Amino acid sequence: MLQVNVLRTNPEWVKERLAVKNFKQIELVDEIVALDNERKKTQLEFDNTQAKINTSSKEIGKLMGQGKKEEADGMRLEVGNWKLEVSTYGEKLVEIEKQLHDKLIVLPNLPAEQVPLGKTPEENVSVKEAGTKPSLYAGAKPHWDLIEQYNLVDFELGSKITGRGFPVYKGKGARFQRAMIQYFLDYNTSAGYTEFIPPFMVNEASAYGTGQLPDKEGQMYHVTADGFYLIPTAEVPVTNIYRDTILKEDDLPIKMTAYSPCFRREAGSFGKDVRGLNRVHQFEKVEIIQIVQPERSYEVLDEMVAHVEKLLQNLELPYRILRLCGGDMGFASALTYDFEVWSAAQERWLEVSSVSNFETFQTNRMKCRIKNSEGKMQVAHSLNGSSLALPRIYAALLENNQTAEGIQLPKVLHSYFGGEMIN
RNA sequence: GGUGAGAUGGAUGAGUGGCUGAAAUCAGUAGUUUGCUAAACUGCCGUACGGGUUAAACUGUACCAAGGGUUCGAAUCCCUUUCUCACCGCCA
Numbered sequence: 001m002l003q004v005n006v007l008r009t010n011p012e013w014v015k016e017r018l019a020v021k022n023f024k025q026i027e028l029v030d031e032i033v034a035l036d037n038e039r040k041k042t043q044l045e046f047d048n049t050q051a052k053i054n055t056s057s058k059e060i061g062k063l064m065g066q067g068k069k070e071e072a073d074g075m076r077l078e079v080g081n082w083k084l085e086v087s088t089y090g091e092k093l094v095e096i097e098k099q100l101h102d103k104l105i106v107l108p109n110l111p112a113e114q115v116p117l118g119k120t121p122e123e124n125v126s127v128k129e130a131g132t133k134p135s136l137y138a139g140a141k142p143h144w145d146l147i148e149q150y151n152l153v154d155f156e157l158g159s160k161i162t163g164r165g166f167p168v169y170k171g172k173g174a175r176f177q178r179a180m181i182q183y184f185l186d187y188n189t190s191a192g193y194t195e196f197i198p199p200f201m202v203n204e205a206s207a208y209g210t211g212q213l214p215d216k217e218g219q220m221y222h223v224t225a226d227g228f229y230l231i232p233t234a235e236v237p238v239t240n241i242y243r244d245t246i247l248k249e250d251d252l253p254i255k256m257t258a259y260s261p262c263f264r265r266e267a268g269s270f271g272k273d274v275r276g277l278n279r280v281h282q283f284e285k286v287e288i289i290q291i292v293q294p295e296r297s298y299e300v301l302d303e304m305v306a307h308v309e310k311l312l313q314n315l316e317l318p319y320r321i322l323r324l325c326g327g328d329m330g331f332a333s334a335l336t337y338d339f340e341v342w343s344a345a346q347e348r349w350l351e352v353s354s355v356s357n358f359e360t361f362q363t364n365r366m367k368c369r370i371k372n373s374e375g376k377m378q379v380a381h382s383l384n385g386s387s388l389a390l391p392r393i394y395a396a397l398l399e400n401n402q403t404a405e406g407i408q409l410p411k412v413l414h415s416y417f418g419g420e421m422i423n
Numbered sequence: 424g425g426u427g428a429g430a431u432g433g434a435u436g437a438g439u440g441g442c443u444g445a446a447a448u449c450a451g452u453a454g455u456u457u458g459c460u461a462a463a464c465u466g467c468c469g470u471a472c473g474g475g476u477u478a479a480a481c482u483g484u485a486c487c488a489a490g491g492g493u494u495c496g497a498a499u500c501c502c503u504u505u506c507u508c509a510c511c512g513c514c515a
Binding site: 039040043044046047048050051053054056057058059060061062064065072073075076077078079080083246369373375377 | 441442474494
């Protein structure tokens with residue numbers, strides 16, 4: 001959620017930025033500023049009347065103590081009238097605040113200056129492409145066939161147990177997955193990230209805090225009996241660790257990493273894009289999250305991008321890094337880099353990580369603030385990224401590294417997997 | 424799931440209707456003093472939204488788990504919800 005302050009002090013700039021994100025209801029900005037002015041006015045009226053009541057109530061107490069009952073009763077009448085007044089202002093205030101909130105919640109985060117203009121994924125800007133795309137031997141297969149050949153993942157079994165999009169990993173296929181999770185976590189913790197194992201379901205307040213609610217409700221699985229949501233990413237529970245928190249400068253930066261399964265309903269997806277591990281309802285992911293001082297957040301974003309890049313290099317995968325254009329960015333993000341790896345048999349890029357700076361968008365909602373040495377309060381910045389989402393890495397590694405003898409694994413995984421090859 | 428006890432500021436913890444936005448202690452912080460490590464003393468030390476100011480100072484309101492109610496006046500009384508702890512039951 002944007003801070004009202006920003007709209008108040010610089011409405012024209014806000015409108016211009018919103019346009020970059022292809023946001024249509026620009027008029028909301030003026031409406032919000034007007035409502036905010038009204039809010040302040042009403043607040044003042046409310047406070048002044050309430051102050052009169054408070055003063056008189058104390059007075060009544062004194063009079064009662066002195067046994068001056070008649071005087072006290074007179075004041076009671078007066079206070080009674082003010083109370084009516086105050087409750088009117090109170091109701092008005094509640095109404096205004098509700099409207100203000102409802103309008104504010106609709107606004108996406110403002111894109112940073114570097115965000116390219118554009119509406120569709122085609123207009124994302126590739127900032128780097130590295131690694132060599134392998135040339136596969138004749139008869140090379142897409143990962144869904146390799147998975148079957150080596151008996152690694154069983155989709156039909158998952159359908160039987162749960163439904164489409166819930167793969168069952170088995171044998172070496174399960175071990176391979178676990179090896180990657182273990183390696184990714186080790187890689188992250190050795191870079192100073194503290195490891196967490198969070199709850200895999202969250203309450204409404206948490207889903208709201210990171211921006212999944214109210215607008216992305218349909219993407220999450222909802223446990224109605226208890227009012228919980230299955231997490232679509234570890235970002236949700238882990239970032240919410242710092243909900244309603246006041247941090248000291250010394251505490252920063254907060255660097256956290258967590259493995260979790262991720263549950264996404266992905267309503268409406270179909271076709272070849274969803275074949276195999278390309279898109280599933282339950283997948284595994286290792287996430288990195290940072291909470292930092294505002295002045296440092298873009299430096300930290302670069303650091304996180306470099307961190308993920310190195311991980312892909314270690315996995316010896318060809319990748320490219322995209323800076324997302326305004327129209328393709330997430331609602332809560334100010335600047336996002338997507339990482340894609342080349343899937344040699346499918347001959348397409350697969351998104352495996354998305355690293356974003358949310359600036360104050362999440363932290364403002366979550367009330368996560370920093371108190372500096374002078375006692376000044378400021379809203380922290382939050383960032384996160386995947387390092388990495390597993391299924392597509394899984395797919396790319398299988399496809400790119402297939403040989404007639406089996407799947408040749410990258411060196412960094414050998415000790416984790418307990419072997420050099422899947423065969 | 425059952426029964427009981429709780430929820431107060433960074434922590435411990437007092438407070439059962441007005442003088443309590445909240446004692447006290449600890450932690451933190453600024454300073455004074457004693458020639459070190461350290462100790463003693465003094466001041467400051469919650470958040471939000473306003474007013475005010477160049478900025479401060481100053482000042483109004485709200486907040487003692489959350490929401491509602493009673494009252495001229497609520498941390499304190501009543502109702503609802505949530506959470507925590509203990510014991511029992513069930514269970515990985």
